[in-house]
Amino acid sequence: MCRPLEKYGRSHLKVTELSGQFWCERQVALSLEHPRTETEEMACGSEVHKRLMLELVDEVPVTLQTAEDELYLLMLNVRTGLEQLVKDGKTRELFVFGRAGAFPVVGIIDEVSLDHGRLTLLDHKTRTRPTLPPPPSFLTTEVQVMTYRKLLDDLREGRYVFDDFMQDRNFQESGDISPEFKAQLEAAGVYERISPVDIAREVFGKFRQLPPVSDFIIIRYIHQGSGNHLGDKVVLYDQGIIGQKLVHALQFWNGEREARGVGFRERWKCNYCEYKGVQCRE
Numbered sequence: 001m002c003r004p005l006e007k008y009g010r011s012h013l014k015v016t017e018l019s020g021q022f023w024c025e026r027q028v029a030l031s032l033e034h035p036r037t038e039t040e041e042m043a044c045g046s047e048v049h050k051r052l053m054l055e056l057v058d059e060v061p062v063t064l065q066t067a068e069d070e071l072y073l074l075m076l077n078v079r080t081g082l083e084q085l086v087k088d089g090k091t092r093e094l095f096v097f098g099r100a101g102a103f104p105v106v107g108i109i110d111e112v113s114l115d116h117g118r119l120t121l122l123d124h125k126t127r128t129r130p131t132l133p134p135p136p137s138f139l140t141t142e143v144q145v146m147t148y149r150k151l152l153d154d155l156r157e158g159r160y161v162f163d164d165f166m167q168d169r170n171f172q173e174s175g176d177i178s179p180e181f182k183a184q185l186e187a188a189g190v191y192e193r194i195s196p197v198d199i200a201r202e203v204f205g206k207f208r209q210l211p212p213v214s215d216f217i218i219i220r221y222i223h224q225g226s227g228n229h230l231g232d233k234v235v236l237y238d239q240g241i242i243g244q245k246l247v248h249a250l251q252f253w254n255g256e257r258e259a260r261g262v263g264f265r266e267r268w269k270c271n272y273c274e275y276k277g278v279q280c281r282e
């Protein structure tokens with residue numbers, strides 16, 4: 001059996017792909033070949049995330065030309081987020097990188113706050129119904145936020161460092177940003193004479209200086225229609241549990257087994273799936 005990332009020319013996994021396997025693994029596998037179409041619910045969720053992010057930062061639209069531009073922008077955003085976290089006690093949409101097994105993984109943490117010398121992760125979920133979710137959807141969320149916490153802690157503890165990142169991204173030391181991108185940054189007043197690789201090195205140094213991460217991760221539920229806060233749930237980070245879940249999930253990415261569809265008791269999930277009856281005939 002071939003390994004799915006190689007088959008689809010992908011360099012890394014997303015945290016949401018790993019967690020999505022605990023909703024329906026076949027759905028994740030199908031999304032590689034048939035990218036998911038954005039439903040009204042997903043669009044509304046993205047809108048809420050963007051609104052929350054813009055409460056803390058201004059957005060500057062830019063056009064990227066090269067891989068160096070991408071790296072520079074990514075690292076500039078992460079550095080801004082880390083500085084904001086230390087200075088103001090909170091940041092949103094923080095990119096994190098690392099590995100699950102041998103696979104490079106990336107994720108975006110909705111919110112990290114700093115209080116009493118500890119970092120706390122928070123994830124926003126939007127709900128169409130004005131109720132908290134039932135247990136089957138909560139497992140997916142648990143895997144998602146525990147993976148974020150693992151990645152952030154690996155960066156903080158130096159278990160995933162600058163050299164690992166450069167190797168995973170296959171970046172070379174040389175190379176500056178394109179003149180077009182530089183002109184856009186200058187116009188926005190955010191250009192700094194530093195190479196993309198040096199800004200990445202700086203970012204990894206800043207991760208190492210972060211204080212410890214709390215084992216309690218907050219999930220905040222927001223009603224899509226009204227925007228009301230429905231309530232919070234707390235996930236207690238458990239290294240053993242997330243380790244086992246990732247081992248199971250990675251068997252699929254390693255090409256050790258086919259993707260599994262939902263079990264008999266979870267067939268109701270298929271009613272919310274765009275692949276039902278077309279690419280998937282469960």
Ligand code: SF4
Pocket residue numbers: 024025026027030261262269270273274275276277280281282
């Ligand atoms: S139809 Fe059901 S089993 Fe098939 S991919 Fe969708 S959720 Fe999974």
